[in-house]
Amino acid sequence: MEKLRLMKDNRSEIIVGGKYRIIRKIGSGSFGDIYLGMSIQSGEEVAVKMESANARHPQLLYEAKLYRILSGGVGIPRIRYHGKEKNFNTLVMDLLGPSLEDLFNFCTRHFTIKTVLMLVDQMIGRLEYIHLKCFIHRDIKPDNFLMGIGRHCNKLFLIDFGLAKKYRDPVSRTHIQYREDKNLTGTARYASINAHLGIEQSRRDDMESLGYVMMYFNRGVLPWQGMKANNKQQKYEKISEKKMSTPIETLCKGFPAEFAMYINYCRSLRFEEQPDYMYLRQLFRILFRTLNHHYDYVYDWTMLKQKTHQGQPNPAILLGQAESRNERDKEKEKQGLKPMISD
Numbered sequence: 001m002e003k004l005r006l007m008k009d010n011r012s013e014i015i016v017g018g019k020y021r022i023i024r025k026i027g028s029g030s031f032g033d034i035y036l037g038m039s040i041q042s043g044e045e046v047a048v049k050m051e052s053a054n055a056r057h058p059q060l061l062y063e064a065k066l067y068r069i070l071s072g073g074v075g076i077p078r079i080r081y082h083g084k085e086k087n088f089n090t091l092v093m094d095l096l097g098p099s100l101e102d103l104f105n106f107c108t109r110h111f112t113i114k115t116v117l118m119l120v121d122q123m124i125g126r127l128e129y130i131h132l133k134c135f136i137h138r139d140i141k142p143d144n145f146l147m148g149i150g151r152h153c154n155k156l157f158l159i160d161f162g163l164a165k166k167y168r169d170p171v172s173r174t175h176i177q178y179r180e181d182k183n184l185t186g187t188a189r190y191a192s193i194n195a196h197l198g199i200e201q202s203r204r205d206d207m208e209s210l211g212y213v214m215m216y217f218n219r220g221v222l223p224w225q226g227m228k229a230n231n232k233q234q235k236y237e238k239i240s241e242k243k244m245s246t247p248i249e250t251l252c253k254g255f256p257a258e259f260a261m262y263i264n265y266c267r268s269l270r271f272e273e274q275p276d277y278m279y280l281r282q283l284f285r286i287l288f289r290t291l292n293h294h295y296d297y298v299y300d301w302t303m304l305k306q307k308t309h310q311g312q313p314n315p316a317i318l319l320g321q322a323e324s325r326n327e328r329d330k331e332k333e334k335q336g337l338k339p340m341i342s343d
Helices: 060-070 100-106 113-132 203-219 232-245 257-268 277-290 300-308 323-334
Strands: 006-008 014-016 020-029 032-039 045-052 079-085 088-094 145-147 156-158
């Protein structure tokens, strides 16, 4: 691998790997910072993730390895360069658009069933692909699904594989063992019930988390949001209790039965069981046709941007890094939360 070079030239520009110029910071999180970069040779814009090599939970080089393994999959961003230099781990990848969380806020926290169903079909497909590659994501949430840009603007991408884990050996096909007393990994709001109970995560947990993402988009808020607590542990316990005590029918009340069917199905899966991805996609595809919708890639934000901006980009959703997201990350750091757990 070509040695990573991180240097400043006479104009104080930062060059990564001798190929990419850092333009400006576009986001930050508990693991490091994200910058807009540009290829010196072609002028193409890219995203550059950087973290301290001395980070408490370094993840960037591991994440780069996973992107390489997953490369070629639909909705998986391409890696242009990764390496380590001095005090930084660096990852250069495709520049993507706004996250679904950003777009949800842009649409005043309301998605139509049509938009939700068009997203659901792609989200299930992304999970099926990474599971096929023997990995589970373990942090499925709206922030980790980004829309593409340019000719990929209608395509949904799955990102952030820093918490992903191999759930079976790709050669022997041996599944990881069932374990208990595990710490919660991921985001409590969307975590599966078994993850709350300390059970080792597997494919079923990614799928269940996706069910909560669907209902978040349908409802605008989940019943276990905004729980008051004195500390992080107490908050997670309250979220867990509320999640377990809320009947699925109550969670999905007022929405097509397919959403409750989906969550019930995911919760019924055994630890090592392979989800029937095609059954789940067909469940929502049939609903989509029953509601007389057409898969035309006209999302709620497509029409909203056409109406309100007349071609002018909204700074709040550019590059998938809305300020609200950055502020949440900063607040977590102030509270001293461990990077591997968010609320």
